[in-house]
Amino acid sequence: MTRTPFMFRTVTVALAAAIALLPAVSRADDTPAPCAALKRIVAAAPHGLGALTPDDGKGVAEPYGDDAKCSASRGAYQCMWTPHQEAGSNADALQAVAADIASCLPEATHDQNSPGRQHFYVGTRSQRTDITATPAGAHKLKLVVTGK
8 A cells, every 4th residue: 555655646746747848848730820821812813912911921921930021912912021040041941931832732833943932833824823932132031922
């Protein structure tokens, strides 16, 4: 019977330690996901891009930067932001954005993959939506979605 209190105390200490670590555990839903924003923008193309608001594209930048400035016109939607330090170089951040585009829009064709430009398109030539991510200066990224 002397083992029971010892075992109870050991289990209690282990459980308390595990609970103390829970807030430090990262969950998949803790990070902003850009998919909803990307899908909303691409769905608006080719003729509804002008109806989008500046806030519609901020979800694309949220995993990487907090200062996204987005704008819409009849034929294009664009966002520009400064990547966080932990995103690494502009080339690293650009690759991460391209990976998001590829995973969020599996129907998109990725036809250019370079350190200076990531280009995707969705649709046929007559109704194509182009998605281009590029560096914009030394410390910014730019995403442009255009539709025909």
